[in-house]
Amino acid sequence: MQKLKIEGGYTLTGTINISGAKNSAVALIPAAILCDETATIFNVPNISDIDALNEILTYLGATVTRDGETMIIDSSKIINKEIPQGISKKLRASYYFMSALLGKYKKVEMYFPGGCSIGARPIDQTLKGFKALGATVIEEGDKYTIFADELKGGYVYLDMPSVGATINTILVAVKANGVTIIENAAKEPEIVNVATFLNNMGAKITGAGTSRIRIEGVDTLHRCMHEVIPDRIEAGTYIIAGALLGDKLKINNIIPEHVESLTSKLEEIGVEIEEGNDYLIITKRDKYKSTKIRTLGYPGFPTDLQQPITTLLTQCTGLSEIEETIYENRFQNVEFLNKMGADIRISDDKAFINGPSKLKGTNVVATDLRAGACLVLAGLVAEGITTIENVDHILRGYEQLIQKLTNVGAKIELV
Numbered sequence: 001m002q003k004l005k006i007e008g009g010y011t012l013t014g015t016i017n018i019s020g021a022k023n024s025a026v027a028l029i030p031a032a033i034l035c036d037e038t039a040t041i042f043n044v045p046n047i048s049d050i051d052a053l054n055e056i057l058t059y060l061g062a063t064v065t066r067d068g069e070t071m072i073i074d075s076s077k078i079i080n081k082e083i084p085q086g087i088s089k090k091l092r093a094s095y096y097f098m099s100a101l102l103g104k105y106k107k108v109e110m111y112f113p114g115g116c117s118i119g120a121r122p123i124d125q126t127l128k129g130f131k132a133l134g135a136t137v138i139e140e141g142d143k144y145t146i147f148a149d150e151l152k153g154g155y156v157y158l159d160m161p162s163v164g165a166t167i168n169t170i171l172v173a174v175k176a177n178g179v180t181i182i183e184n185a186a187k188e189p190e191i192v193n194v195a196t197f198l199n200n201m202g203a204k205i206t207g208a209g210t211s212r213i214r215i216e217g218v219d220t221l222h223r224c225m226h227e228v229i230p231d232r233i234e235a236g237t238y239i240i241a242g243a244l245l246g247d248k249l250k251i252n253n254i255i256p257e258h259v260e261s262l263t264s265k266l267e268e269i270g271v272e273i274e275e276g277n278d279y280l281i282i283t284k285r286d287k288y289k290s291t292k293i294r295t296l297g298y299p300g301f302p303t304d305l306q307q308p309i310t311t312l313l314t315q316c317t318g319l320s321e322i323e324e325t326i327y328e329n330r331f332q333n334v335e336f337l338n339k340m341g342a343d344i345r346i347s348d349d350k351a352f353i354n355g356p357s358k359l360k361g362t363n364v365v366a367t368d369l370r371a372g373a374c375l376v377l378a379g380l381v382a383e384g385i386t387t388i389e390n391v392d393h394i395l396r397g398y399e400q401l402i403q404k405l406t407n408v409g410a411k412i413e414l415v
Contacts, residue, residue, distance in 0.1 A: 006379030007411035020228030030096035037223035083110035129169030153178030242282025290318030
């Protein structure tokens with residue numbers, strides 16, 4: 001079993017280049033199935049989630065060529081067959097195949113997707129979108145059979161602005177007959193990235209990035225080339241690392257607007273940030289003040305950065321408060337932060353962090369991807385050695401984590 005071993009307390013200085021966004025790439029790759037020719041995607045991160053999607057593509061008969069960060073997908077010879085549970089459960093994003101295959105072939109058979117155990121993650125809003133466009137959904141345990149004689153544009157009001165449901169509805173609608181309207185759509189940059197990709201193929205999507213998206217169905221989608229946007233969650237994680245230990249730590253290849261909810265909060269507590277067109281430079285200050293954070297959909301504070309920023313809040317003076325409004329099981333990192341010396345109390349959907357606390361290295365467990373990122377940050381700032389188990393959770397979302405941190409002065413290794 002692989003573990004991460006971190007020796008804490010080292011200053012971080014130099015440059016970290018941000019990779020392509022995991023949450024964008026994992027939707028773009030299944031979306032490529034809708035292309036009737038060849039789709040080329042640049043800036044694809046080399047992480048295990050991409051390997052899992054590649055496995056599904058290959059299983060279906062697509063021809064996939066990977067060269068560094070470039071992925072070329074030819075799905076013209078795909079066989080639309082049942083996607084077995086063994087590969088669908090490897091990641092949450094496998095359900096984008098559900099919508100892409102339904103959109104192209106009017107039928108899909110696959111099992112409930114996997115992913116991190118961070119709370120109830122139903123796909124009811126996705127299924128609501130499918131049904132609104134004329135599909136029949138049959139559930140047998142964890143298996144879904146979804147089909148339609150014809151997909152017709154329809155009106156879809158999402159009960160909550162779900163990223164997955166928004167993208168899935170778009171993927172089904174792009175080749176449906178007529179016009180589809182998605183109301184109360186999620187606004188995340190990754191949705192805009194997916195819509196732009198499809199529009200580059202010839203789709204007719206307007207309003208992505210707003211709460212109302214309009215899709216006019218088309219018959220065919222042609223070849224295109226497209227680039228994955230920078231990963232705002234990876235960027236945010238390293239920005240927080242800079243706030244903890246940075247000496248002019250440069251976070252490069254980012255879109256500053258995408259991390260504004262984080263940087264505005266960091267400036268509020270006292271972090272020194274210098275902003276450029278596509279970079280931020282972070283320098284640690286000796287004293288930070290406590291704050292309150294409430295997770296929301298974009299452009300609010302992202303739930304994916306809630307766990308990482310908890311480490312920083314343990315170093316702030318006073319009582320900080322985090323309210324988690326998206327996933328009810330996203331405080332699994334707290335047990336291990338407290339084991340390292342933090343003073344955190346959980347009450348319902350809120351965490352109360354009393355600081356500053358001196359963290360000390362010990363053995364901890366990454367229960368999910370972002371909890372793992374939180375513990376990496378804790379290990380970097382803690383006194384002594386921190387050992388993190390279940391590192392597969394972390395490596396599935398952060399490309400070259402060890403190399404990137406080592407390059408700026410961290411003492412971290414995979415053992």
